[in-house]
Amino acid sequence: MPSDCIPFRDTNYFSSLICDYLDQKPELKPFYNRFPKIENFKDQIKEKEESFPDQNREVLVQALRKQYNSTVCSDRTYENIKSLEKSTTFTVVTGHQLNLFTGPLYFLYKIISTINLTKILKEKYPDYDFVPVYWMATEDHDFEEINYFNLFGKKIRWNKEDGGAVGIFDTEGLDKVFEIFSSEIGVGKNAEQLKSLFKEAYLQHTNLAEATRYLANELFKEYGLVIVDGDDRELKRMFIPFVEKELTMQAAYTNVLPKAKKLEAEGYKVQVNPREINLFYLGEGLRERIVKKEEKYYVNETEISWSESEILKELGTSPEKFSPNVMMRPLYQEVILPNLCYIGGGGELAYWLELKDYFKEMQVAFPMLLLRNSVLIQTKKQAEKIEKLNVSDIELFLKQHELINRKVRRISNIDINFDPQRKYLKEQFEVMYELANQTDVTFYKAVKAQEVKQLKGLKTLEKRLLKAQRRKLSDHVKRLTTLQNELFPNQSLQERNQNFTELYLEYGASLIPMLVEYLDPLKGEFLILKN
Incomplete structure (x- = not known):
């Protein structure tokens, strides 16, 4: 399959922060530990090896075996879980919400980037083992972000009223979603394979976490993917000392806020600002912020409250009820996993870049941060249309009006560029200015005003000519806009809108192996795949 790459910066879809990070701009060095180059993993392995307790491995493996009790995993996944007991085994992690039927395409790209990096690491460092991990965001509570996926330009939505952490949501009502999905495809x-996958995941499992585990396992089990649910009593027990520091010392707020301000001072947008306490409290249908007022702790929007000694007692007896927010979840992940690298999207890496000092204060190794692979996939028909329209890959990423104007100028049999006329006009006015300099200032101003007026008139005529040519070439423009709309739904990246269903209908079971073959997580460029 032909492929091409373009720099992330040239796509105009990635923030200056992420582009500067990829360029290893010196100003950003204080915000990360090691840049994700293959040779830098040597020191990362050593640091994690020296700092990760063996007893944490034992608890992790026991928890994973329990989580996989009702899941038929591959031999490779089973061996990966078992290998985590060894001090020479490390993880590479990506995380994602429990989006319905995986949500946008980049769900696949995140996990495949993770799988492929573990392969590269094993080749480079054969004395160690590396396990790809998908961290399910089971404790998120924003249901509106995950209860739909896009299919053929329509939203397939799961309408349900619920509250609390989404992982424990029951799957009631997804039979109706299945009916709509089936008729659409x-x-x-x-x-039929897609229908079976949806049905087995969502109609044969009782909650969203188990459904998502089944789905991700079916898609990636042959690659040894290990799926972690952080909403686990024994895993959270390991995190008790860090939660205690958060409650009593506001550790995240104290260490993250200054770093965020430094990032802002460098001219970048701060992705997330820490709260004074970065924890939620979980209950039945409940996930609400813990806040401190004077000397007492409260669960927001409830009547629940504690003194300091009472909340610490609650933490000791029920650690599973304390849920880290976006600022603390990375620390939780790195405390319970022997992790080397976190792979995420631009928004995720932006808030990770605020956390280095917090990790240092907590004496936890800060992982390497890697931007996930991004891909634009062109079907055979789309690739043929692109060739016929004589459009380059990089031109496809232009804003639509820019793409159309550039194309119309190129194919028009009329020269739409009035630069020669502007040059000639300016030369004529130079003569007028020489004359004006021999008179008074009022005449000079009159000449200047006339020049501005005529140059403006030329610009207006140029725009009208371009518009006229666009009408004349409307068929070509229509085909071009239709093609770009297919590749960039809602004038955004394909991977942020489309669900994998559309590509699976085209490629079938070969879709994921194809992506595994072509995605290079360390290449650092935007990939274009053409059938």
């Missing part, structure tokens, strides 16, 4: 071998 039609019939055929690939369609």
Whole structure:
């Protein structure tokens, strides 16, 4: 399959912070530990090896075996879980919300980037083992962000009222979603495989966490993917000392806020600001912030409250009820996993870059941060249309009006560029200015005003000519806009809008192996795949 790459910066879809990070701009060095180059993993391995307790490995493996009790995992996944007991085994992690039927395409890209990095690391450092991990965000509570996926330009939505952490949501009502999904994708071998996958995941499991585990396991089990649910009593027991520091010392706020301000001082947008306490409290249908007022702790929007000694007692007896927010979740992850690298999107890496000093204060190794692979996939028909329209890959990433104007100028049999006329006009006015300099200032101003007026008139005529040519070439423009709309739904990246269903209908079971073959997590460029 032909492929091409373009720099992330040239796509105009990534922030200056992420582009500067990829360019290893010196000003950003204080915000990360080691840049994700293959040779830098040597020191990262050593640091994590020296700082990660063996007893944490034992608890982790026991918890994973329990979590996988009702999941038929591959031999490779089973061996990966077992290998985590060894001090020479490390993880590479990506995390994602429990989006319905995986949500946007980049769910696949995150996990495949993770899988492929573990392969690269094993080749470079054969004395160690590396396990790809998908961290399920089971404790998130924003249901509106995850209860739908896009299919053929429509939203397939799960309408349900619920509260609390999404992982424990029951799957009631997804039978109706299945009916809509089935009718939309039609019939055929690939369609039937997708229907079976949806049905087994969501209609045969009682909650969203188990459904998502089944789905991710089915898609990636042959690659040894290990799926972690952080909403686990024994895993959270390991995190008690860090939660205690958060409650009594506001550790995240104290260490993250100054770092965020430094990032802002460098001219970057701060992704997330820490709260004074970065914890939620979990209950039945409940996930609400813990706040401190004077000497007491409260669960926001409830009647629940504690003194300091009472909340610390609650933490000791029920650690599973304390849920880290976006600022603390990375620390929780790194405390319970022998992790080397976190792979995420631009928004995720932006808030990780605020956390280095916090990790240092907590004496936890800060992982390497790697931008996940980004991909634009062109079907055979789309690739043929692109060739016929004579559009380059990089031009496809232009804003639509820029793309159309550039194309119309190129194919028009009329020269739409009035630069020669502007040059000629300015030369004529130079003569007028020489004359004006021999008279008074009022005449000079009159000449200047006339020049401005005529140059403006030329610009207006140029725009009208371009508009006229666009009308004349409307068929070509229509085909071009239709193509770009297919590749960039809602004028955004394909991977942020489309669900994998559409590509699976095209490629079937070969979709994921194809992506595994072509995605290079350390390449640091935007990938374009053409059938």
